[in-house]
Amino acid sequence: MPYPITITQTDRKKEKPDSSCLGFGRYFTDHMFVMDYSAEIGWHDPRIVPYAPLALDPAALVLHYGQAIFEGMKAYRTSDDRILLFRPEKNAQRLNLSAARLSMPSIDEELFLEALRTLISLEKDWVPRERGTSLYIRPFMFATEPYLGVRASESYKLVIVLSPVGAYYAGGMKPVKIHVESRYVRAVRGGTGFAKVSGNYAASLKAQEDAHAKGYEQVLWLDAIENKYIEEVGSMNVFFKINGEVWTPPLHGSILGGITRDSVIHLLRDWGIPVREEKLSMEDLYVAYTRGELEEAFGTGTAAVVSPIGVLGWNDHHMVINHEQIGELTAKLYGTLTGIQYGEIADPYGWIVEVE
Amino acid sequence: MPYPITITQTDRKKEKPDSSCLGFGRYFTDHMFVMDYSAEIGWHDPRIVPYAPLALDPAALVLHYGQAIFEGMKAYRTSDDRILLFRPEKNAQRLNLSAARLSMPSIDEELFLEALRTLISLEKDWVPRERGTSLYIRPFMFATEPYLGVRASESYKLVIVLSPVGAYYAGGMKPVKIHVESRYVRAVRGGTGFAKVSGNYAASLKAQEDAHAKGYEQVLWLDAIENKYIEEVGSMNVFFKINGEVWTPPLHGSILGGITRDSVIHLLRDWGIPVREEKLSMEDLYVAYTRGELEEAFGTGTAAVVSPIGVLGWNDHHMVINHEQIGELTAKLYGTLTGIQYGEIADPYGWIVEVE
Numbered sequence: 001m002p003y004p005i006t007i008t009q010t011d012r013k014k015e016k017p018d019s020s021c022l023g024f025g026r027y028f029t030d031h032m033f034v035m036d037y038s039a040e041i042g043w044h045d046p047r048i049v050p051y052a053p054l055a056l057d058p059a060a061l062v063l064h065y066g067q068a069i070f071e072g073m074k075a076y077r078t079s080d081d082r083i084l085l086f087r088p089e090k091n092a093q094r095l096n097l098s099a100a101r102l103s104m105p106s107i108d109e110e111l112f113l114e115a116l117r118t119l120i121s122l123e124k125d126w127v128p129r130e131r132g133t134s135l136y137i138r139p140f141m142f143a144t145e146p147y148l149g150v151r152a153s154e155s156y157k158l159v160i161v162l163s164p165v166g167a168y169y170a171g172g173m174k175p176v177k178i179h180v181e182s183r184y185v186r187a188v189r190g191g192t193g194f195a196k197v198s199g200n201y202a203a204s205l206k207a208q209e210d211a212h213a214k215g216y217e218q219v220l221w222l223d224a225i226e227n228k229y230i231e232e233v234g235s236m237n238v239f240f241k242i243n244g245e246v247w248t249p250p251l252h253g254s255i256l257g258g259i260t261r262d263s264v265i266h267l268l269r270d271w272g273i274p275v276r277e278e279k280l281s282m283e284d285l286y287v288a289y290t291r292g293e294l295e296e297a298f299g300t301g302t303a304a305v306v307s308p309i310g311v312l313g314w315n316d317h318h319m320v321i322n323h324e325q326i327g328e329l330t331a332k333l334y335g336t337l338t339g340i341q342y343g344e345i346a347d348p349y350g351w352i353v354e355v356e
Numbered sequence: 357m358p359y360p361i362t363i364t365q366t367d368r369k370k371e372k373p374d375s376s377c378l379g380f381g382r383y384f385t386d387h388m389f390v391m392d393y394s395a396e397i398g399w400h401d402p403r404i405v406p407y408a409p410l411a412l413d414p415a416a417l418v419l420h421y422g423q424a425i426f427e428g429m430k431a432y433r434t435s436d437d438r439i440l441l442f443r444p445e446k447n448a449q450r451l452n453l454s455a456a457r458l459s460m461p462s463i464d465e466e467l468f469l470e471a472l473r474t475l476i477s478l479e480k481d482w483v484p485r486e487r488g489t490s491l492y493i494r495p496f497m498f499a500t501e502p503y504l505g506v507r508a509s510e511s512y513k514l515v516i517v518l519s520p521v522g523a524y525y526a527g528g529m530k531p532v533k534i535h536v537e538s539r540y541v542r543a544v545r546g547g548t549g550f551a552k553v554s555g556n557y558a559a560s561l562k563a564q565e566d567a568h569a570k571g572y573e574q575v576l577w578l579d580a581i582e583n584k585y586i587e588e589v590g591s592m593n594v595f596f597k598i599n600g601e602v603w604t605p606p607l608h609g610s611i612l613g614g615i616t617r618d619s620v621i622h623l624l625r626d627w628g629i630p631v632r633e634e635k636l637s638m639e640d641l642y643v644a645y646t647r648g649e650l651e652e653a654f655g656t657g658t659a660a661v662v663s664p665i666g667v668l669g670w671n672d673h674h675m676v677i678n679h680e681q682i683g684e685l686t687a688k689l690y691g692t693l694t695g696i697q698y699g700e701i702a703d704p705y706g707w708i709v710e711v712e
């Protein structure tokens with residue numbers, strides 16, 4: 001690849017944390033990728049440098065008007081010590097989709113992938129070894145121009161940091177309790193919900209806190225217009241198996257197009273299971289539930305891959321799904337996806353990219 | 357005041373820019389106020405330090421999940437060289453309202469006002485002298501914890517920077533052309549529109565750019581639910597004089613409660629002009645327009661104070677308001693508010709706070 005990514009190695013490497021207590025997003029590797037954008041010269045100076053604080057003017061636009069987007073993906077270590085990425089080109093594409101929504105400059109997707117490969121290769125000892133652990137990859141882009149007018153910034157930084165993370169299901173996979181949120185909303189048609197925009201997450205914190213206080217692990221978001229249709233669960237896409245068919249909300253502007261979601265849909269169709277990307281109201285879900293037709297429910301996302309839902313609390317209804325047990329299909333999807341990600345199962349889809 | 361704000365003075369003061377070419381939000385004074393928050397000890401170490409870049413961990417939550425809020429206000433120099441603030445306690449209250457929406461810690465409003473007074477007093481030579489110019493004050497708070505989990509940060513920074521700004525109407529007040537936006541939305545009930553949250557502004561940039569490309573100066577936002585009711589104009593509240601009455605949208609969750617808006621309503625009621633804080637649809641506005649009853653339209657906000665609207669472009673309709681001339685009431689409101697702000701008119705409302 002002809003991209004001149006310069007590398008400045010650190011002269012004091014950190015001690016690596018014990019892989020049994022990594023948690024999520026707490027530890028960061030020795031280096032990071034950084035690239036700058038200015039209106040005059042475009043993207044320039046792609047470089048790998050020691051992980052260190054960024055100097056930001058107090059008037060940098062990101063701190064005022066929230067022009068910031070990000071991605072989330074993982075590198076997995078196989079038992080024969082290869083390092084694999086899962087559909088990284090999709091993250092590159094989605095980063096550009098998010099950038100366009102916030103009037104930010106697009107990046108060259110090839111350069112992005114090259115930056116990932118170069119950085120991960122340099123940090124390969126940081127990819128933890130235990131099954132279930134991984135190296136979480138966080139690319140993000142934000143506005144740096146020191147200016148207080150409300151308009152798109154004329155300068156940006158793209159940064160990629162890496163964080164070794166523990167197994168999501170360290171204590172074993174366990175179905176979660178979800179609160180159906182009817183006061184706060186995550187996103188609305190015409191807004192930024194379909195993009196991975198930082199402000200979406202700030203807007204979601206209050207509902208999550210309220211749900212925790214009520215004893216739930218996460219919230220299920222309803223649409224902002226009618227407060228009726230199911231959208232997402234926490235920061236995951238959501239699926240319901242009803243009477244042998246799998247339902248998931250369609251991508252109509254307020255829902256993030258998850259890469260795990262897309263992969264799950266692929267697998268299901270491959271297995272001959274009907275998938276309906278159609279609007280589904282809580283009322284209809286509840287009717288299916290009372291009829292005993294709601295067989296399984298799960299969220300999907302890079303962090304958890306698949307997360308079974310055991311309970312839905314909706315107004316006064318306490319809906320227990322599949323006796324709070326992991327569903328058969330949920331388990332099969334989880335097994336297949338993680339099997340492919342860790343190189344244990346053949347990948348007939350071309351999803352895996354090896355880091356040399 | 358018993359708040360121990362420490363002051364570290366700069367040893368190299370900047371040259372002050374020529375007050376005729378200040379523009380907005382480009383120049384910053386020699387010092388800034390900074391205060392830190394941690395979950396263990398709360399707010400601590402309030403200090404005034406030289407204006408300088410902030411060091412931010414690349415994983416600082418603000419760069420990822422947009423936990424950031426801000427305020428905007430001004431200090432005005434009177435002809436007899438006093439320095440006045442306009443209803444600063446309202447900004448302190450609104451900052452706390454915004455903080456609550458994003459699960460951020462509240463600040464002591466008295467300390468906030470003391471910080472303002474101390475900083476502005478130190479920087480008083482930066483308050484420009486020409487009528488119409490002012491010292492723009494930008495308090496902002498953001499999440500600093502280095503962590504990638506989606507939850508509220510456990511540490512924050514509150515910063516106040518000051519920027520001398522030029523007269524908004526340097527070339528004379530001129531009615532603006534506004535595009536009624538029907539694709540993108542700014543905010544929705546259940547979201548963050550009523551708070552001064554950074555993500556709201558990022559979400560608004562695309563529509564603004566599109567409007568510029570079509571030859572308009574700003575957008576008029578409609579409600580996100582029915583795409584029908586008028587909400588705000590750019591980053592301003594909006595008012596319409598229809599048949600002798602003044603209409604402005606009510607604060608029902610998606611609209612920012614502007615301090616200028618509140619002041620305008622006060623003045624109008626004081627002057628015996630009926631004010632209707634009621635939902636107003638574009639259809640109804642258009643009907644009033646075709647009947648010749650739409651007499652004036654204007655936006656309100658700290659930056660412009662009052663901004664007359666000369667044209668509304670709504671689908672295929674080109675609505676010319678008051679022959680694109682500044683309305684009588686618009687002019688009177690502008691004159692009265694700026695007169696009070698610059699200490700030229702008596703302030704019967706207790707709005708003015710002098711900085712000693």
Ligand SMILES: Cc1ncc(COP(=O)(O)O)c(C=O)c1O
Nearest residue numbers: 235236237256258259260301302
């Ligand atoms: C809001 C939201 N929905 C869904 C997802 C799932 O996307 P993916 O499967 O690409 O991780 C994410 C990201 O993890 C998200 O932030």
Ligand SMILES: Cc1ncc(COP(=O)(O)O)c(C=O)c1O
Nearest residue numbers: 591592593612614615616657658
């Ligand atoms: C979205 C929005 N609406 C309205 C206003 C007006 O508020 P204020 O009059 O307090 O400046 C502002 C801030 O200026 C704003 O950002």
